[in-house]
Amino acid sequence: MPTVAFHTLGCKVNFYETEAIWQLFKNKGYTQVDFEEEADVYVINTCTVTNTGDKKSRQMIRRAIRKNPNAVVAVTGCYAQTSPAKVLEIPGVDIVIGTQGRDRLLDYVEEYKNSRMPINAVANIMKQKEFEELSVPTFSEKTRAFLKIQEGCNNFCTFCIIPWAKGLSRSRQPESVLQQARTLAANGYREIVLTGIHTGGYGEDLEDYSLPRLLMDLKEIEGLHRIRISSIEASQIGEEMIEVFRNNPKMCRHLHIPLQAGDDTILKSMHRKYTTAQYKEKIEKIKEALPHVAITTDVIVGFPGETEEMFQNTYDYIREIGFAELHVFPYSKRTGTPAARFPNQVPEEVKKERVDRLLELNRELTLRYAKKFEGEVLEVIPEEYYDGDPKSGKVVGYSDNYLRIAFMGSRDLFGKVCRVRLDEAMSEICEGTFARVLEPASV
Structure with a gap:
């Protein structure tokens, strides 16, 4: 029986996609083994969100090749999409497939076995208009199930390479989402986490359908107890979504709403689509509709041009909003993005000091939020x-x-x-x- 091993770098979407790719191999009779073991096929699902992501991806590719030089080595994901030539330059890489067309990966494996000629199956992601159907009917543990509903992003934030790796926003067809949700609920999953690259953009490319409608349709699925959204932008939370929070009892009292910065000058430089005042107004409406909701967020520290005063604005704003948890990241140059060319790059030691201050604040905020529920x-x-x-x-x-x-x-x-x-x-x-x-x- 042939064996396959996987290694995934990056975000939850990548982990979901690896699970889906594993389903394809399993249906063809493959057995999955640990990545550190010798396998017939290695699949490395790469990340390119930072230059470090590129480096780690290359390291894992080379590790697979060392494990079994005779194996078929297939590289997929964001780094493969943005830099296919660099990936193919690594001796031992056999298949490069990017972020679209993964449903044909088994065909490419067989093609390579027959021809022994490297395959570059990376297409222009910006021309991709359809959502790639990759379903996962069951996960390794019966806990929370992830359900990918959306791909790509139209925001083009100045620090982010993702639109070039994942393409423009495209939505999964509603019936496909609902059918997989029914399957997951029937398989015993009580919580579904809706995920995507820009999950709040779901439905913008569909006719007469939207994320709020999907959430209300999911409410009717028998056996499904909780619906969680992995992440949603403040700019995409409108009145219809607020009503869903108010009227859908299956919605989790948790929303991850990226902030990135609490200073309007930095937000504008990042090309974010809201001001601090607009973000705060959305949070207040959400808290009114969904009492005791946990609002978690992402913050980038040390973005080019961030002065001490601007950072202090962010620090004070975060304390004022009262987040339940922060994910804090020092700004990292990403080659190919506008921000990498911005002047006034912040020294690494300054970034570290600011990150440490926010992490200390995070400990205070998470404890403060949790204490509200002691005895409940x-x-x-x-x-x-x-x-x-x-x-x-x-x-x-x-x-x-x-x-x-x-x-x-x-x-x-x-x-x-x-x-x-x-x-x-x-x-x-x-x-x-x-x-x-x-x-x-x-x-």
Whole structure:
């Protein structure tokens, strides 16, 4: 039986796509082995969001080639899309496929086996108009299921290479989304995470359909208990979406809404499509419609031209909004983006000091948010053992409002909706007490 090994770099979308590619191999009789083992085929799903992503992608490609020089080595993903010639220059790479046409990967493997000629299957992603159907009916663990509904981005932020790697925004057909959601719910998944490159843009290229409509249609799926959006831009949260938050009880009380900067000069330089005032207004409307919602966000520190005063504006703004969690990134030059050529690049030591200050603020904010729920009973879906150790006697999962809670339990609780009392709030993993499992009929 032929074997295949995968290594994925980058975002959750890439991990979803790797799962989908694995389904193709599994249907052809392949067995999956660990990437560190010898395999007949290696598939490296690459990232190019930063120059470091490119470097790590090359390292993993070379590692696969060293493991088995006779294997078929296929490289896909964002780095493959933007730099196919550089990838093919690596001795031992056999197939380069980019971010479209992955459904033909098995055909390319067979073609290479017959011809022993390298294959460059990378096409112009900017000409791609259709969403690539890559379904994942089941994941390795029955916890949260990811469902990709959208691809590409039309924003062209000055720091970002992604539109050139993923193409322009395109949406999955509604019935395809709903059918996969029904399959996932039938397979035991109680929470679905809607994901994409620019998830909030779903429906903009469809006729008479939108993300709010999709969310309300998903509400009707039997067995589905929670719907979470992986990320959504503030500029794409309109009144119709606010009404969904207010009227769809399956929506998780958690939204990841990228901020990037809390200073209007920097936001304009980034080519973000909102001001700090507009962002704040959206957050206030969301909190009114979805009480106790956890708002998490991304922040880029040390963007070119960011003065100490501008950074302080961001720091103060973040504290004022009261986020539940921050994802903090030092600005990293990405070759090929406008920002990489901007003057007044911020020194690395200044970036590090600012990152450290925001990480300290993050610990304060996450603890403050969690403490609001001490003594309350929340719904948690366990997904792993505490510290990955079954001997701990504890399991860990997320509540609908994105609190990570550990409590006494066993593997048979994985993927089930549990009622858990939050006993002690922590900035990372809270402590709780198990009450009961919700019966399937109630979910």
